[in-house]
Amino acid sequence: STLRKKLLDAFTEHExxxxxxxxxxxxxxxxxxxxxxxxxxxxxxxxxxxxIRRKGYRIVKAPDLVTANEIRLGLKTSIIGQEIHYHETxxxxxxxxxxxxxxxxxxxxxxxxDEQVGGRGRMNRPWHSAxxxxxxxxxxxxxxxxxxKAPQLTLLTAVAVVQAIGDCTELEPHIxxxxxxxxxxxxxxxxxxxxxxxxxxxxxxxIGIGINVNQQKSDYPPELQSIAxxxxxxxxxxxxxxxxxxxxxxxxxxxxxxxxxxxxxxxxLLWESYAISIGKKITARTxxxxxxxxxxxxxxxxxxxxxxxxxxxxxxxxxxxEIG
Ligand code: BTX
Numbered sequence: 527s528t529l530r531k532k533l534l535d536a537f538t539e540h541e542x543x544x545x546x547x548x549x550x551x552x553x554x555x556x557x558x559x560x561x562x563x564x565x566x567x568x569x570x571x572x573x574x575x576x577x578i579r580r581k582g583y584r585i586v587k588a589p590d591l592v593t594a595n596e597i598r599l600g601l602k603t604s605i606i607g608q609e610i611h612y613h614e615t616x617x618x619x620x621x622x623x624x625x626x627x628x629x630x631x632x633x634x635x636x637x638x639x640d641e642q643v644g645g646r647g648r649m650n651r652p653w654h655s656a657x658x659x660x661x662x663x664x665x666x667x668x669x670x671x672x673x674x675k676a677p678q679l680t681l682l683t684a685v686a687v688v689q690a691i692g693d694c695t696e697l698e699p700h701i702x703x704x705x706x707x708x709x710x711x712x713x714x715x716x717x718x719x720x721x722x723x724x725x726x727x728x729x730x731x732x733i734g735i736g737i738n739v740n741q742q743k744s745d746y747p748p749e750l751q752s753i754a755x756x757x758x759x760x761x762x763x764x765x766x767x768x769x770x771x772x773x774x775x776x777x778x779x780x781x782x783x784x785x786x787x788x789x790x791x792x793x794x795l796l797w798e799s800y801a802i803s804i805g806k807k808i809t810a811r812t813x814x815x816x817x818x819x820x821x822x823x824x825x826x827x828x829x830x831x832x833x834x835x836x837x838x839x840x841x842x843x844x845x846x847x848e849i850g
Contacts, residue, residue, distance in 0.1 A: 546582035605634035617644035623664035627730035661737040690773035712755035810845040
């Protein structure tokens with residue numbers, strides 16, 4: 527609710543301070559009893575609040591949840607995450623975001639879930655999204671860019687996620703074109719960009735982001751254990767998911783503004799600085815067959831250029847890449 531949003535915004539702005547019931551009541555425009563009720567609701571959700579007579583309330587500790595409240599507390603963005611739809615369990619956040627996209631929700635609206643039972647990657651491949659362990663979310667953007675430029679947003683998102691992971695953990699992930707984020711060669715994040723378009727006009731871009739955060743190796747099914755990792759495995763510590771989500775929103779909002787103002791070039795430069803495949807021998811598995819050669823880089827539109835042994839340069843729009 528908007529009252530709840532105002533309440534959490536006030537605690538965010540006055541981080542660590544006590545806020546009196548009267549101050550909060552005036553600020554959000556309700557009675558002190560209503561404030562008290564909201565505080566009790568937060569307690570039920572796992573927030574620890576301290577209440578001191580004559581001083582007021584203070585949030586001591588927030589639970590490790592990815593609810594709208596949890597993400598809202600401390601969030602400083604102005605577009606991304608202003609509207610958050612949280613679900614404990616969903617089939618896929620992409621599906622819900624697609625529905626919302628058609629309903630004209632504001633740009634920057636996010637759908638986030640604690641668990642997905644039908645999470646999907648590209649070409650409908652399953653995306654393992656166990657409860658309480660990761661960040662499973664879909665973000666709705668509405669850039670006025672031509673349709674063929676939409677894949678640039680996948681690369682932009684990858685840069686944002688790499689930076690956000692760095693902000694929260696000091697780990698240094700790498701990007702494998704187009705949408706994998708790896709740490710020590712194992713996948714820690716997948717990004718899936720889908721479009722809603724009419725004629726050649728973009729209506730919504732739905733950016734699905736799956737980040738493995740607190741899984742241990744044994745949490746993965748056997749077939750993923752050798753290819754997947756998590757931030758906790760790599761860092762050796764628990765990582766707070768809501769803080770990571772906030773960092774992604776912050777980085778994404780900044781890069782998106784830069785992109786809308788200056789175009790893809792600055793994003794491309796950042797992307798290249800995190801990419802591992804460039805200059806290496808790769809095999810690209812595409813729907814029309816496999817190509818082997820050297821990865822030269824990406825074009826200004828984000829398309830991968832591969833030079834085969836005959837010296838012919840191929841432009842690759844969609845593929846799975848194997849390095850080496
Ligand atoms: P992708 O097609 O590049 O990768 C899918 C492949 O990754 C799978 O075939 C499997 O081998 C491997 N994989 C599956 N689960 C995991 C995992 N948890 N960690 C590492 N590797 C895994 C990547 O597609 C895009 C994934 C986007 C996921 C987000 S989550 C929120 C949103 N909702 C949704 O349904 N999808 C997106």
